[in-house]
Amino acid sequence: MKNYKLHTSEGVRDFLGNELLVKKEIERRLTKLFKSYGYNLVETPTFEYLDVYTSSNGIQSPSLYNLINRQGELLALRNDMTSSIARVVATHDNNNIVPKRYTYVANTFRYPRLYQGKSHVFTQAGIELIGIKNIKADIECIKLSYEALESIGLKQFTVHIGSATFVLNLFKDFGFDNNQIENLLTIIESKDFVSLRNTLKEYNLSSERINLVAKIMENAGKLNFLQSVIDELKGLKSAEILEGLKELYNELLKVGLQNKVVFDFSIYSYASYYTGVCFQVFADGIGKAVITGGRCDNLLKTFGVDLPAIGFGLNIDSTTDYIIANNLITINNVRYISFTDSISHEYALKENDRLRDSGIIVEVSMFDTLEETIEYAKANGIAKVLEYKNNKLNEIEVA
Numbered sequence: 295m296k297n298y299k300l301h302t303s304e305g306v307r308d309f310l311g312n313e314l315l316v317k318k319e320i321e322r323r324l325t326k327l328f329k330s331y332g333y334n335l336v337e338t339p340t341f342e343y344l345d346v347y348t349s350s351n352g353i354q355s356p357s358l359y360n361l362i363n364r365q366g367e368l369l370a371l372r373n374d375m376t377s378s379i380a381r382v383v384a385t386h387d388n389n390n391i392v393p394k395r396y397t398y399v400a401n402t403f404r405y406p407r408l409y410q411g412k413s414h415v416f417t418q419a420g421i422e423l424i425g426i427k428n429i430k431a432d433i434e435c436i437k438l439s440y441e442a443l444e445s446i447g448l449k450q451f452t453v454h455i456g457s458a459t460f461v462l463n464l465f466k467d468f469g470f471d472n473n474q475i476e477n478l479l480t481i482i483e484s485k486d487f488v489s490l491r492n493t494l495k496e497y498n499l500s501s502e503r504i505n506l507v508a509k510i511m512e513n514a515g516k517l518n519f520l521q522s523v524i525d526e527l528k529g530l531k532s533a534e535i536l537e538g539l540k541e542l543y544n545e546l547l548k549v550g551l552q553n554k555v556v557f558d559f560s561i562y563s564y565a566s567y568y569t570g571v572c573f574q575v576f577a578d579g580i581g582k583a584v585i586t587g588g589r590c591d592n593l594l595k596t597f598g599v600d601l602p603a604i605g606f607g608l609n610i611d612s613t614t615d616y617i618i619a620n621n622l623i624t625i626n627n628v629r630y631i632s633f634t635d636s637i638s639h640e641y642a643l644k645e646n647d648r649l650r651d652s653g654i655i656v657e658v659s660m661f662d663t664l665e666e667t668i669e670y671a672k673a674n675g676i677a678k679v680l681e682y683k684n685n686k687l688n689e690i691e692v693a
Contacts, residue, residue, distance in 0.1 A: 303414070304414065305405075305406070305412065305413050305414025305415065306413070306414055306415050307413070312618070312625060312627065313614065313618060315625045315627070316614055316617060316618050316623050316625060317417070317610060317611075317614045319623055319625060320419075320446050320610055320613060320614060320617065320623070321399045321417075321419060321610060323445045323446055324399070324419040324442055324445065324446065324608065324610075325397065325399060325419070326445075327438070327441060327442060327445050328397035328419075328421050328438070328442075329397065331395070331421075331434070331438060332395050333395040333396060333397035333421050334395060334396055334397065335396075335397055335398065336379060336382060336396045336397070336398050337398065337400070338372065338375070338378035338379065338381075338382060338398075338400065339372070339378075340371060340372055340401070341361060341369045341370060341371050341372065342369065342370060342372065342378060342381065343367065343368065343369060343370075344358070344360065344368040344369060344370045346370070346377050346378060346381050347370050347373045347374060347377055349567075349596075355373065356405065357373060357404040357405045357406070358370045358371075358373050358404075358405070359371035359373070359403045359404075359405065359414075371403035372400065372401070372402055372403060373402065373403060373404055374402065375398055375400055375402065375418060375420060375422075375607060376422060376567075376590060376593065376603070376605060376607075377593065379396050379398070379422050379424075380593050380594045380596075380597045380599070380603075381597055382396075383424060383594060383597070383599055383601070384594070384597035384598050384599045388598075388599055392424065392425025392426060392601065393423055393424060393425045393426045393431070394422075394423075394424040394425050394601075395421070395422070395423055395424075396421065396422045396424070397419075397420070397421045397422075398418075398419065398420060398421075399417065399418070399419045399610070400417070400418055401415055401416070401417050401418075402415065402416060402417075402418050402607075403415050413611060416609055416610070416611045416612070417609075417610040417611055418607040418608060418609060418610065419442075419607070419608050419610055420587070420605060420606050420607035420608055421435065421438060421605050421606065422603055422604075422605035423435055423603065423604050423605060424594070424601050424602070424603040425601045425602065425603075426602065427589075427591060427602035429541065429542060429545055431604055432542060432571055432589065432604060433542070433545050433546065433549065435587060435604045435605060435606060436453060436455070436546060436551070436573060436587075437546075437549050437551070438606075439453065439573070439575050439585045439587060439606050439608075440453060440551065440554060440575065442585070442608055443575065443577060443584070443585070443608075443613075446613060446617060446622070446623065447617060447622030447623055448577045448584075448613065448616075448617075448622070450577065450578035450579075451554065451575055451576060451577040451578065451584075452554055452555075452556055452575070452576050453551065453554050453555050453556070453573055453574075453575050454514060454556055454557075454558035454561060454573060454574045454575070454576065454583075455539065455542070455543075455555060455556070455557055455558065455561075455571065455572075455573045456557065456558050456559045456560070456561035456571075456572050456573065457535055457536075457539060457559070457570060457571055457572065458568040458569055458570060458572055458588065458589075459535050459569060459570050460532055460535045460536060460539075460559060461479065461482070461559060462475065462479075463530075463531045463532040463535060464507070464510070464527070464530075464532040465478055466531070466532075467527070467530040467531055467532050468499060468503060468507075470497060474497055477493065478490070478493060478494075481493060482511060482560055485560060487508065487511060487512050490507070490508070490511060491504055491508055494507060506526055506527075509523075510523055510559050511559060511560045512560070514556045514557060514558035514560075515556055515557060516555070516556055516557070517540070517543060519556075519557055520536060520539060520540060520543070520557045521540075523536060523559075524536045524537065524540075539557065539571070542571065543555060543557075558574070561573065561574055567590040567592060567593045568588040568589065568590055569589055569590055569591045569592050570588070570589035570591065570604075571588060571589050571604075572587065572588030572589065573585075573586075573587055573588060573606070574586050574587075577613070577616070579616055579620070580612055580613070580616050582609075582612065583609075584608060584609050584612055584613050585606050585607070585608045585609070586606060586607060587604070587605055587606020587607065588604065588606070589602070589603070589604040590603050590604070590605075591603065626653050627655065628653070628654045628655065628677055629654070629655040629656075629657065629674075629675070629676045629677060630649065630654060630655070630656045630657070630676065630677060630678045630679070630680050631656070631657040631658070631659055631667060631670070631671050631676050631678075631679055631680065632645075632646055632656055632657070632658055632659060632679075632680040632681075632682060633659040633661070633664050633667040633679060633680070633681050633682070634658075634659075634682040635682065635683045635684065637684065637685065638682035638683060638684065638685050638686075641682060641685045641687075642680075642682040645680070645682070645687060646658070646680070656680070657676070659679075664679070664681060667679055668690065668692065671692045672692055676692055677691070677692060678690060678691055678692060679692060
């Protein structure tokens with residue numbers, strides 16, 4: 295019989311020692327950055343009523359961790375900070391003062407569609423900018439996403455920009471009904487482009503248009519790619535939306551993103567509430583997007599507050615692993631241990647506190663002899679033994 299006391303559930307992990315110190319340093323840097331832009335800290339419950347994470351048409355995500363409390367009420371572990379913040383706005387900040395800016399660091403719980411070693415819980419840091427629907431808000435959000443990566447030492451990355459509105463209107467322009475569009479979006483989300491071609495053929499789309507959709511979904515590129523798609527869709531509603539993305543691109547150039555941005559219309563997140571621009575940021579050396587964000591202008595309506603919103607979340611766990619592997623953040627972790635004779639306690643206490651104030655970690659020996667203290671120091675990578683004897687300090691370097 296398996297001893298469950300000695301195992302963790304699938305999809306979760308422990309963080310220890312330097313790994314956790316690096317993770318906390320990442321959280322500190324991100325929080326400092328977001329606060330410097332005027333974003334206010336918010337913390338929501340680890341679990342909420344199930345309705346918070348249920349869409350307006352009653353659909354519940356299969357990624358939810360469901361619970362039942364003692365009163366028989368249906369709950370869910372926090373699945374999405376955007377929905378939780380929408381509930382906060384509706385219950386605590388429901389006024390006409392906009393913009394509303396929130397920032398958070400929180401654990402998020404999700405069942406992946408296929409486990410395959412994926413996490414069920416991960417720490418996110420992110421922002422939500424609520425109440426403003428204009429290009430300034432979009433620029434601030436996207437700009438902050440790349441500043442966030444730079445603040446934690448990631449310099450090589452690409453911002454993939456798409457548009458949920460464009461994808462929806464593209465299929466409407468081609469005459470598909472709502473059920474067909476929903477099916478196509480599901481296929482795009484899974485990036486199964488073979489199934490996409492086959493399904494478009496089943497829906498009797500012309501070969502020319504099938505090839506055009508395939509080109510749009512299977513490729514990513516800069517302004518020339520965007521312009522070529524606009525030219526091929528000239529006269530359609532979807533082309534007008536892409537003209538708006540050109541304006542966004544030109545504004546992003548002004549804030550230094552000229553070498554970072556590509557257009558990628560295969561972006562369609564699990565969060566189907568995206569209503570406009572959406573984006574993912576990929577860092578070199580990390581196999582999945584470390585930042586996912588976008589505009590969700592209809593979400594707050596479901597909470598009784600009609601306000602637009604845009605935001606993003608950064609996966610701290612995946613960036614922590616990469617940062618540690620590449621030594622991008624080093625933690626001042628100098629450690630000493632003190633051993634004191636019977637008359638030097640007061641002197642040792644003052645000296646140890648002085649060293650701690652300077653950022654050095656000082657342990658107090660729990661052993662009866664200096665020899666045992668030195669052996670412990672060697673085994674645990676401690677740099678020095680501080681021997682206090684007759685109110686004098688003798689520093690012993692540990693090889």
